[in-house]
Amino acid sequence: MRIWYNPALKTDTNSEAHVLLHKVNYPGILSTNNRSITLSLVFEPNIETVSPTVPFITLSAGINVDKASDNLLSASSAMLALSYALPLDYNNTYLALGFQGNYSFNRVGVTGSYYNFPGDFDKFGAMYWALRRDPTGSGYNKGYFTFNAGAAVFHTVEDQQWYVGFSTRYINRPYTEWDHISALPVTYGVQAGYTAPVNENTQLSGYGNISWVTGSSTSLPEQYIGLRVIRKIAVNESTAFHLSVGAGLNFNEALQPNVQLQWGRSLFAGYLDVNLPGIASSVYTRRGFTLMYRYDL
Numbered sequence: 001m002r003i004w005y006n007p008a009l010k011t012d013t014n015s016e017a018h019v020l021l022h023k024v025n026y027p028g029i030l031s032t033n034n035r036s037i038t039l040s041l042v043f044e045p046n047i048e049t050v051s052p053t054v055p056f057i058t059l060s061a062g063i064n065v066d067k068a069s070d071n072l073l074s075a076s077s078a079m080l081a082l083s084y085a086l087p088l089d090y091n092n093t094y095l096a097l098g099f100q101g102n103y104s105f106n107r108v109g110v111t112g113s114y115y116n117f118p119g120d121f122d123k124f125g126a127m128y129w130a131l132r133r134d135p136t137g138s139g140y141n142k143g144y145f146t147f148n149a150g151a152a153v154f155h156t157v158e159d160q161q162w163y164v165g166f167s168t169r170y171i172n173r174p175y176t177e178w179d180h181i182s183a184l185p186v187t188y189g190v191q192a193g194y195t196a197p198v199n200e201n202t203q204l205s206g207y208g209n210i211s212w213v214t215g216s217s218t219s220l221p222e223q224y225i226g227l228r229v230i231r232k233i234a235v236n237e238s239t240a241f242h243l244s245v246g247a248g249l250n251f252n253e254a255l256q257p258n259v260q261l262q263w264g265r266s267l268f269a270g271y272l273d274v275n276l277p278g279i280a281s282s283v284y285t286r287r288g289f290t291l292m293y294r295y296d297l
């Protein structure tokens with residue numbers, strides 16, 4: 001799912017499909033749900049080489065849909081991305097460059113009506129981003145195209161993996177409402193992660209991302225960090241699965257304890273949102289969860 005905000009962050013050669021559901025409920029105010037599906041296909045050149053490390057191309061496509069109760073929000077986005085990863089050595093270190101195009105629709109509010117949400121409501125949630133694109137909540141549907149790019153350096157071997165990425169989103173600064181008053185500002189992001197072994201059957205993984213908008217005092221950065229322990233559990237001599245437990249912190253929304261189970265080609269994951277004192281959303285009753293499924297093709 002990292003390729004949605006950096007198209008160069010496909011750090012392995014497995015073709016895969018992702019399905020994700022994220023639901024947030026503010027009792028007595030509204031609820032939102034997000035659904036997305038992403039398909040990534042990896043192509044390796046048919047060349048003879050003494051090294052197992054070869055360049056690869058990743059073609060990704062996805063659809064993302066946001067909805068809110070009482071028909072207050074309907075937003076969707078179709079994504080197409082292409083990246084190229086070039087080996088830097090013979091030990092699975094790569095430099096990757098990716099480009100992405102999104103065509104999106106956004107409709108928030110009901111035409112002829114006015115809504116006054118509480119201050120800092122749903123900070124960095126679906127309603128927040130929809131109102132950023134149409135500040136008046138006009139109720140009119142607007143389509144727009146965005147162009148994004150990213151670069152990454154990553155290293156993947158069995159006992160150690162790491163990546164560092166840089167992305168630029170909304171390079172074309174599209175207008176997102178009919179009056180051509182609000183244009184999306186160029187947004188920059190940095191992503192990083194590191195996984196290392198603790199012992200033969202256990203790994204520790206840390207990851208995070210941050211984004212910011214230059215020249216704007218109204219756009220706060222996205223900030224997320226997480227830590228995960230991954231344990232390989234043998235079922236018998238020939239079969240094993242991986243179980244991971246961890247927590248991520250979205251500085252503008254919630255703490256997210258999570259659990260993942262990888263069995264064969266399938267990965268199942270669940271995240272629970274827990275509000276903390278001092279986080280903007282904590283002044284309201286907020287309940288949220290995320291379910292994710294990945295299948296290696």
